Amino acid sequence: xxxxxxxxxxxxxxxxxxxxxxxxxxxxxxxxxxxxxxxxxxxxxxxxxxxxxxxxxxxxxxxxxxxxxxxxxxxxxxxxxxxxxxxxxxxxxxxxxxxxxxxxxxxxxxxxxxxxxxxxxxxxxxxxxxxxxxxxxxxxxxxxxxxxxxxxxxxxxxxxxxxxxxxxxxxxxxxxxxxxxxxxxxxxxxxxxxxxxxxxxxxxxxxxxxxxxxxxxxxxxxxxxxxxxxxxxxxxxxxxxxxxxxxxxxxxxxxxxxxxxxxxxxxxxxxxxxxxxxxxxxxxxxxxxxxxxxxxxxxxxxxx
Ligand code: SF4
Ligand code: SF4
Numbered sequence: 468x469x470x471x472x473x474x475x476x477x478x479x480x481x482x483x484x485x486x487x488x489x490x491x492x493x494x495x496x497x498x499x500x501x502x503x504x505x506x507x508x509x510x511x512x513x514x515x516x517x518x519x520x521x522x523x524x525x526x527x528x529x530x531x532x533x534x535x536x537x538x539x540x541x542x543x544x545x546x547x548x549x550x551x552x553x554x555x556x557x558x559x560x561x562x563x564x565x566x567x568x569x570x571x572x573x574x575x576x577x578x579x580x581x582x583x584x585x586x587x588x589x590x591x592x593x594x595x596x597x598x599x600x601x602x603x604x605x606x607x608x609x610x611x612x613x614x615x616x617x618x619x620x621x622x623x624x625x626x627x628x629x630x631x632x633x634x635x636x637x638x639x640x641x642x643x644x645x646x647x648x649x650x651x652x653x654x655x656x657x658x659x660x661x662x663x664x665x666x667x668x669x670x671x672x673x674x675x676x677x678x679x680x681x682x683x684x685x686x687x688x689x690x691x692x693x694x695x696x697x698x699x700x701x702x703x704x705x706x707x708x709x710x711x712x713x714x715x716x717x718x719x720x721x722x723x724x725x726x727x728x729x730x731x732x733x734x735x736x737x738x739x740x741x742x743x744x745x746x747x748x749x750x751x752x753x754x755x756x757x758x759x760x761x762x763x764x765x766x767x768x769x770x771x
Pocket of ligand 2: 711727728729730731732733734739742743744745746747748749750
């Protein structure tokens with residue numbers, strides 16, 4: 468059930484990445500009286516469907532659609548509520564060398580969730596995680612059929628180094644560099660590009676390259692070792708209140724939890740660390756029900 472809910476949330480986020488640009492384009496087409504001129508049978512059907520669905524609820528769809536906006540920096544605005552990614556916030560602060568309270572407020576929901584639950588953005592929300600988890604199934608299938616892909620191990624500190632160096636360079640150059648290397652922002656940008664212009668850019672090549680490397684050379688390379696977003700979420704979630712605990716009386720050391728963990732932690736020996744994304748896969752595979760989420764204060768728990 469836990470994994471089903473997690474998948475639903477991930478799929479919902481990916482659906483939003485597709486629906487929001489379609490709605491924006493729909494608004495432009497309506498306002499310019501170009502809806503009947505849409506080229507391509509598939510696109511025609513999509514916009515006809517959007518139009519009839521919208522008109523089912525309102526006589527003035529543009530009025531609603533105008534209030535739902537995304538932008539290529541992976542930010543979403545619904546009416547007066549804006550939601551931003553903390554990494555993009557960091558990029559804006561360093562890139563513009565200015566501090567905008569409104570931007571901080573828009574990133575606060577993710578910051579608070581991370582302080583409470585740790586790196587859950589990665590396990591529950593990030594669209595790249597869903598792609599890479601599916602990709603990892605191919606890798607594990609290769610193992611099952613007897614092929615042995617490499618598994619090159621890097622230091623997990625690379626992601627913090629990338630976060631630090633990226634912030635400094637963003638400050639010096641005044642350019643939002645994270646948007647170029649941060650997968651959720653890349654996927655968002657490519658989706659917008661495809662829907663608006665019918666083509667994709669180098670971002671798709673970069674994502675495909677990461678997937679290929681992960682299948683053949685290093686399991687879950689990007690999220691484990693390099694993603695600056697994963698680094699930022701890990702730092703913010705260091706003292707998270709919700710962690711996973713193991714009941715030693717129920718655990719029979721079968722190591723199923725360790726095998727399930729794509730981030731290569733060691734739940735069987737209580738080694739979750741600050742980078743655990745609380746995805747709950749280890750909990751779900753434990754037949755003895757030996758693992759569970761627990762609310763506890765960081766200073767009252769034994770260090771893992
Ligand atoms: S580490 Fe980066 S790419 Fe991976 S899930 Fe987290 S934010 Fe997404
Ligand atoms: S330890 Fe468990 S919850 Fe944490 S990343 Fe691994 S499988 Fe997910």
